[in-house]
Amino acid sequence: MPDKGLGQLGDGLLFSAVVVYALAMLGYAAEQATVGARRRVTSVRAASQVLVGSGGSVEVPAETVTTVAPSRAGRAAFVLTCGGWLVHLSSIVMRGFAAHRVPWGNMYEFSSAVAFVAVTAFLGMVVRGRIERGLGAFVMLPVVLYLGLASSLLYTAAGPLVPALNSYWIKIHVAAAILASGSFLLSGVVALLYLLRQRYDRIGRAARFPVTLGAQLPSAAALDRMSYAVIAFAFPVWTFAVIAGAIWAESAWGRYWGWDPKETWSFITWVLYAGYLHARATAGWKGRKAAWVAVAAAVALVIDYYVVNIFVVGLHSYA
Amino acid sequence: MTEQLDEATRLTTQPKPVEQPRRGDLLGPLRLGWRQLTSMRTALLLLFLLALAAVPGGFLPQRKINPIRVADYIRSHGALGRFMDRLQLFDVFASAWFSAIYLLLFVSLVGCLFPRTRLHLRALRARPPKVPKTLKRLPVSDTWTVQGPADAVIDDARSALRGWRVERRGNELSAERGYLRETGNLVFHVSMVVLLVGIALNSFYGFKGTVLVIEGRGFSNTLSQFDNTQPAKRFSPSSLVPFTVHLDRFNATYAPDGKALTFDAEVTWSKENGTPAPYDLRVNHPLVVGTAKTYLLGHGYAPHVVFRDVDGKVIDDRPVACLPQDPQFLSTCVIKEAATKGQQFGFRGVFTPTTVTDATNRVGSSYPGLRRPALTLVAWTGDLGIDGGTPQSIYALDTTAMKAVDNGAAKALQPGETWVLPGGASLTYVDTAQWANLQVTQDPSRLVMLVAAIGIVGGLLLSLFVRRRRVWVRAGTGQDGTTTVEVGGLARTDPDRFATEFAALVQDMRSARA
Ligand code: HEM
Numbered sequence: 065m066p067d068k069g070l071g072q073l074g075d076g077l078l079f080s081a082v083v084v085y086a087l088a089m090l091g092y093a094a095e096q097a098t099v100g101a102r103r104r105v106t107s108v109r110a111a112s113q114v115l116v117g118s119g120g121s122v123e124v125p126a127e128t129v130t131t132v133a134p135s136r137a138g139r140a141a142f143v144l145t146c147g148g149w150l151v152h153l154s155s156i157v158m159r160g161f162a163a164h165r166v167p168w169g170n171m172y173e174f175s176s177a178v179a180f181v182a183v184t185a186f187l188g189m190v191v192r193g194r195i196e197r198g199l200g201a202f203v204m205l206p207v208v209l210y211l212g213l214a215s216s217l218l219y220t221a222a223g224p225l226v227p228a229l230n231s232y233w234i235k236i237h238v239a240a241a242i243l244a245s246g247s248f249l250l251s252g253v254v255a256l257l258y259l260l261r262q263r264y265d266r267i268g269r270a271a272r273f274p275v276t277l278g279a280q281l282p283s284a285a286a287l288d289r290m291s292y293a294v295i296a297f298a299f300p301v302w303t304f305a306v307i308a309g310a311i312w313a314e315s316a317w318g319r320y321w322g323w324d325p326k327e328t329w330s331f332i333t334w335v336l337y338a339g340y341l342h343a344r345a346t347a348g349w350k351g352r353k354a355a356w357v358a359v360a361a362a363v364a365l366v367i368d369y370y371v372v373n374i375f376v377v378g379l380h381s382y383a
Numbered sequence: 384m385t386e387q388l389d390e391a392t393r394l395t396t397q398p399k400p401v402e403q404p405r406r407g408d409l410l411g412p413l414r415l416g417w418r419q420l421t422s423m424r425t426a427l428l429l430l431f432l433l434a435l436a437a438v439p440g441g442f443l444p445q446r447k448i449n450p451i452r453v454a455d456y457i458r459s460h461g462a463l464g465r466f467m468d469r470l471q472l473f474d475v476f477a478s479a480w481f482s483a484i485y486l487l488l489f490v491s492l493v494g495c496l497f498p499r500t501r502l503h504l505r506a507l508r509a510r511p512p513k514v515p516k517t518l519k520r521l522p523v524s525d526t527w528t529v530q531g532p533a534d535a536v537i538d539d540a541r542s543a544l545r546g547w548r549v550e551r552r553g554n555e556l557s558a559e560r561g562y563l564r565e566t567g568n569l570v571f572h573v574s575m576v577v578l579l580v581g582i583a584l585n586s587f588y589g590f591k592g593t594v595l596v597i598e599g600r601g602f603s604n605t606l607s608q609f610d611n612t613q614p615a616k617r618f619s620p621s622s623l624v625p626f627t628v629h630l631d632r633f634n635a636t637y638a639p640d641g642k643a644l645t646f647d648a649e650v651t652w653s654k655e656n657g658t659p660a661p662y663d664l665r666v667n668h669p670l671v672v673g674t675a676k677t678y679l680l681g682h683g684y685a686p687h688v689v690f691r692d693v694d695g696k697v698i699d700d701r702p703v704a705c706l707p708q709d710p711q712f713l714s715t716c717v718i719k720e721a722a723t724k725g726q727q728f729g730f731r732g733v734f735t736p737t738t739v740t741d742a743t744n745r746v747g748s749s750y751p752g753l754r755r756p757a758l759t760l761v762a763w764t765g766d767l768g769i770d771g772g773t774p775q776s777i778y779a780l781d782t783t784a785m786k787a788v789d790n791g792a793a794k795a796l797q798p799g800e801t802w803v804l805p806g807g808a809s810l811t812y813v814d815t816a817q818w819a820n821l822q823v824t825q826d827p828s829r830l831v832m833l834v835a836a837i838g839i840v841g842g843l844l845l846s847l848f849v850r851r852r853r854v855w856v857r858a859g860t861g862q863d864g865t866t867t868v869e870v871g872g873l874a875r876t877d878p879d880r881f882a883t884e885f886a887a888l889v890q891d892m893r894s895a896r897a
Contacts, residue, residue, distance in 0.1 A: 224644060231667035289879070300843040307836045316667045318591070318678040318824045320832070323476045324448060328441040335434040339427060345397060346423045364434075372441070 070162035071222030075215070077155030078176060082211045084148035085183075085204050091141025092201035096280045098135060141200055142190070149187060152180050162222035168238050169225045171373055175214030178369075179207050181246020185294065195254075195290050196282045202257055203250065233312035240305035245365060247298035248337070251291045252362025255355040258287035262352055288351060291358055292344060299337050306330050329368035336361035394851045394875040396499040396506070396565060398422050420487070421494035429488040436484050440475035443467075447474065489579055496572055503565050510550040511557035514855040518871030521855075522878060523885045526869045529896045533858035533866045539895035540856040540868075543888055547854070556856040564875075567845020574838030581831035587617040590825040597685045597702045597818040601629030601650075604675060604823055624675040624825065625655040633682055633817040637752050641711060648679050648819045664821075674825050681820035683707045683714055686734050686758045686812055690720045693807035698722060702816040705734040706778060711748040712736050716758065717780045719767050722808050727767045729780045730810065732760035732793065746795065758812045759795040762788035762804060851875045854888065868892070 156176060159167035168177050186203045189195035225234070264271050264278025271278065281287065309330070310320040321327060340357040343349035401418045419425055444452035453473045457464035471478035518524045529536060533554040540556050541549055547558040592609035594602045602608045604627070606620045614620075632649040648664040654672065662670050670677040685702035692698050698720060705714035718730040737750035738757040746759050765785030769775060794802050796812040803809045852874035860866045870889055874881035 223642075224638065233667070293877075296847045300840060300847060303843055304840050307840065311836075312667075315669060316678075318669070318676065318680070318822045322448065323440055323445060325441050328437055332434045332437050332441060335430055335437070339430040339434065342423060342427045342430060345395075346427055347400065348424075349427065367441070 067162045067164075067222070070158055074155045074158030074162055074222065075219075077151050077158060078211070078215060081148045081152035081155060082208055082215070084144055084151060085211070086208050088141045088144035088148060089201055089204035089208060091137045091144060092198070092204060095135045095138030095141060096198065096201055098137075138197060138200075142197055145183065145187065145200060145204065149180075149183050152176070152183065156180060159222055163224065165225060166235050166238070168242060169229060169234070170218075170220045171369070172214055172218040172220045174238070174242065174369070175218060176211065177242045178246045178249065179211050179214070181243055182250045183207055185247050185250050189290070189294075194293060196286075198280065198282070199254070199257065203253060206249070206253055231312065231316065233308060233315070237305055237308040237312050240301050240308060244298045244302035244305055245369070247294050248302070248333075248362055248365050251294035251298065252359055252365075254287055254291040254294065255358035255362070257281055258284055258291060258355045259352065259359070261287055262355075284351075288355070291355065295337060295340060295358060299341065302334060302337065306334055325372045326368065329364060329372050333361055333364040333368055336364055394853070394873070396502040396569075398495055398498070400424075417494065420491050421498075426488070426491055426495070429484060429491060432484045433481075433488060436481045437475065439472050440481075443472055443475075445473055445475060447477070489576065492572060493576060496569065496576070499572075500569055503569060506565070507562060511548060511559040511853060513552065514555040514557055514857050515871070518855060518857065518869045521871035521873050523873075523882055524869070524871035525885075525889045526867065527893060528865045528867050529893075530865055531896055533860045536858040536866050536868055536892075536896065537856065540858075540870075540892050543891035543895065544854065554858045558854045558856075559852070561849050561851035563845045564849040564851045565846075567842045567849060569842070570838050571842030571846055574835045574842055577831060577838060578835035581828035581835055584828040584831060585615070585826050587615050588622070588827045589615045590618050590623065591822065593680065593820060593822045595704055595818055595820050596628070596630045597704060598630055598633055598816045599702075601627055602821070603627040604672075609823075622825070624673040626652060626657075626672045626675070628652045628670070628677060628821065629659075630819055631661075633819050635682060635752070635817075637750070641750050643751065646679060646682060648682075648821075652677075664819075674827060674829070676824050676826075678822045678824070679819055680822045681707075683818050683820075684712065684734055684736060684753075684756075685816045685818045686716065686756070687814050687816055688718060688758075689811040689813055690718075690722075690728075691809045691811070692722050693724065696723070702818075704818045708733075709748070710751065712751040713746075713748040715778075716760070717778055718760070718810070719769065719777070719780065720808075720810075721767070721769070726764060726806065726808070727769075727785075728804065728808065728810075729763040729765075729767055729782065729785055730760045731763075731780045731782075732758065734758050734815075736815075738795075753815060755797075756815050757795050757797055759793050760802070760810075761791055761793050762802075762810075764788060764804075764806075850877055850881065852881055852884075854885070856892070 156167045156173075159173055159176075163169065168174050182203070186195065186200075190197050260275060261278040261281040262284045264275050264281075265284060267275065282290075309327075313322070313327075314320045336357060340354055340361060343354040343357050398418075398421060401415065401422050444456055446453045456473070457468055460467070467473070471480070475481055515521070518526075537551065537554055537556055541551065544556070544558045547560045548562075549556060549558045590612070591614075592606075592612040594609045594611075596602055604623050604625060606612060606614075606623065629651045630648060631651055634645070634647045634649070636644045638644055646666055650662050650664050650670065651659045652662055652670060652672065653659040664670050664677065664679045666679055669679075683705060684707075685704045687702040688699070689697060690699040703716055703718050705716035707714045712735075714734045716730070716732055716734050718728075720728045720730075722728065733746060734756070735746055735748040736752060736756050737748050737754040738759075739747050739749045741747065746757065763780070763782050763785035765782075768781050768784060775781070788805060796802060796810075798812055798814050801809050801811040852872060854870065854872040857869045858866050870885075870892065872881065872885045872888075
């Protein structure tokens with residue numbers, strides 16, 4: 065039987081994690097507000113020709129590399145994010161102990177795990193120098209909103225699984241789906257920031273809020289690389305998750321694929337990300353169009369989890 | 384850009400952009416059409432179309448999954464509903480337009496796989512391309528001078544490039560690695576085709592049948608034993624694996640709030656002339672016999688009834704399968720009995736495992752487990768319509784030629800109780816058995832699908848994580864005896880990581896002669 069005390073402890077820890085993330089978000093925002101004063105142009109790369117695969121060469125516009133002196137608020141925000149991450153991790157572990165099973169058996173737990181992956185991916189990429197810490201505000205805002213919504217609307221007390229979910233496949237399939245989804249959502253945020261930055265670059269001083277936020281962001285090229293790196297990681301994981309899901313469906317329901325709404329939306333998501341990868345490889349589709357595809361794919365993913373689970377009738381509706 | 388540089392920088396078998404055909408080329412338009420179809424741009428377009436075409440299937444009810452909801456939807460939307468039906472919006476994944484898109488996509492895929500595979504095989508056998516004239520124009524490059532002869536420098540460079548495929552031409556070195564990226568990419572795309580072949584195989588030769596089995600009974604895997612079958616177009620009944628399954632016991636456990644915890648069908652199965660063996664058939668734990676898999680799909684209750692004639696002779700003694708209607712297993716039952724004197728009785732009602740009655744005397748069930756079972760029935764007498772020879776559903780009662788007993792008053796029976804009907808015949812509710820709904824599938828494509836799945840995931844990993852890159856080294860000794868070394872490099876993806884790798888390589892080469 066589920067352990068009530070541990071379950072409540074887990075819920076409390078998740079709530080604390082949200083509070084700490086929110087504080088971190090404020091710290092990042094404070095850092096952003098003063099970014100102009102600390103900005104330094106450190107080097108300028110001249111316009112250069114870069115070779116492309118099939119059609120000769122393209123002009124790459126001059127790229128100014130600017131660095132921003134670190135601020136105390138930013139550093140504090142980063143430490144807070146790491147602290148929140150630890151609290152978040154312990155809340156998930158506590159859930160697992162409370163329910164005596166993997167802590168991703170319903171939508172509430174699932175959402176918490178997806179947000180956890182997004183934060184982990186963000187922190188990991190910051191540490192490896194692949195993403196800028198300054199994006200923290202833009203990452204923590206959706207994470208806080210998402211966790212807040214998930215724990216109020218989708219709250220489920222710790223309990224056992226329904227029999228259809230009771231299989232070792234839940235460890236494999238759902239874990240892969242969570243890993244991919246958290247990363248995809250992060251890439252969706254970065255793709256939106258790319259579009260913002262790109263628009264800012266195009267209209268410059270005439271920009272109004274929210275396009276003015278673009279001034280604080282890394283260069284469009286850097287954002288584009290970041291979102292590609294995240295998607296290139298998440299796509300094989302998602303592919304694996306979908307295949308593992310099909311194998312599970314075969315052992316539970318006797319068919320690999322039945323175009324159940326959940327399966328349909330996973331398929332749409334998958335095809336859109338395949339489209340994104342193709343788009344990046346196709347001349348004329350790089351950049352803005354590819355970023356819109358990444359955003360559309362992330363929307364399909366959200367539909368897959370929330371709209372389908374809550375509003376559309378199907379075998380998977382395990383809310 | 385020189386031809387040579389162009390060749391040197393091609394690190395992919397990606398189809399080139401489509402060019403206009405030469406004038407006077409009669410096959411030109413055809414060739415152009417084919418090149419268009421197999422271009423990256425078309426593949427991209429078709430992928431988006433495929434995603435878009437699947438969207439209605441993700442929102443609207445689909446006939447294949449839920450025909451009842453489709454019928455409701457069409458009824459409540461009138462002309463619009465019928466129009467949508469004509470557009471095949473309720474059969475999206477079997478529709479003409481969806482099929483057209485994925486077939487075109489796969490034609491495009493196959494069409495671009497052949498030239499790509501040929502190009503890649505050639506690249507695998509080819510030596511890394513010649514050193515371009517100007518290494519400075521590559522994305523990363525470096526140059527320095529050292530003391531010593533050029534060929535010694537090239538030897539150093541060669542040892543720094545361990546693990547690379549290296550080609551030496553005089554005092555020039557071309558190196559390349561990461562061929563597996565393209566190999567993986569091709570494996571991935573080929574596996575997509577294999578997956579489609581597997582799906583086609585199943586839709587031609589597969590079989591699916593469902594059967595409801597009550598505790599103490601069984602079935603054998605032959606066509607006539609199933610309640611419902613879905614054989615594929617080319618399926619032949621003789622390919623059904625011969626075996627029998629007997630349901631010994633069915634167990635379900637529930638949490639106090641009624642949520643199901645476990646389902647478990649204890650069966651005994653045997654192959655033709657084989658020794659019987661027990662098996663625990665559960666959700667996620669099918670019984671595998673050769674290519675046939677037997678699944679536990681659903682379950683329900685089957686109250687055991689005995690029907691006696693006026694003179695007390697037992698006419699019928701059997702469990703009657705009732706169909707669950709809600710999560711608490713309120714189930715509908717139909718019983719048809721023909722007494723010896725020609726009198727026929729029909730019963731219709733509900734079985735409730737944990738019976739509750741509300742203020743208006745309506746029965747319901749408050750828990751799915753067997754706590755206070757009751758069988759509540761209304762009886763009819765008259766003509767059941769079973770003598771005409773037309774097949775009838777055992778779950779439906781046609782009362783058009785019948786008269787309600789007791790003006791249609793319902794009678795609630797608890798286990799052991801008997802209802803004596805007007806005229807003297809009687810119905811006894813003895814106890815309660817359970818039934819399991821089993822599904823047998825035979826899928827000849829399982830191995831093909833497994834191969835495709837491994838190819839898809841493995842191919843993708845290689846395609847996205849292996850980095851294809853080239854490095855060139857040129858050394859020239861001048862009149863003063865010093866050697867100038869030029870190094871340049873190019874990567875197809877992840878320029879940042881390549882820059883780091885390149886810097887380390889240069890470091891290696893330089894330190895050898897420091
Ligand atoms: C069946 C649908 C298809 C799917 C799901 C699919 C998926 C993918 C994926 C995931 C990649 C990896 C991209 C990367 O390396 O970043 C890729 C690459 C590629 N695909 Fe497809 N593809 C499909 C159809 C096609 C077709 C029809 C063509 C032929 C025109 C094609 C040509 C290519 C090429 C040339 C690449 C390599 C791009 C490059 O890295 O330069 N694909 N595809």
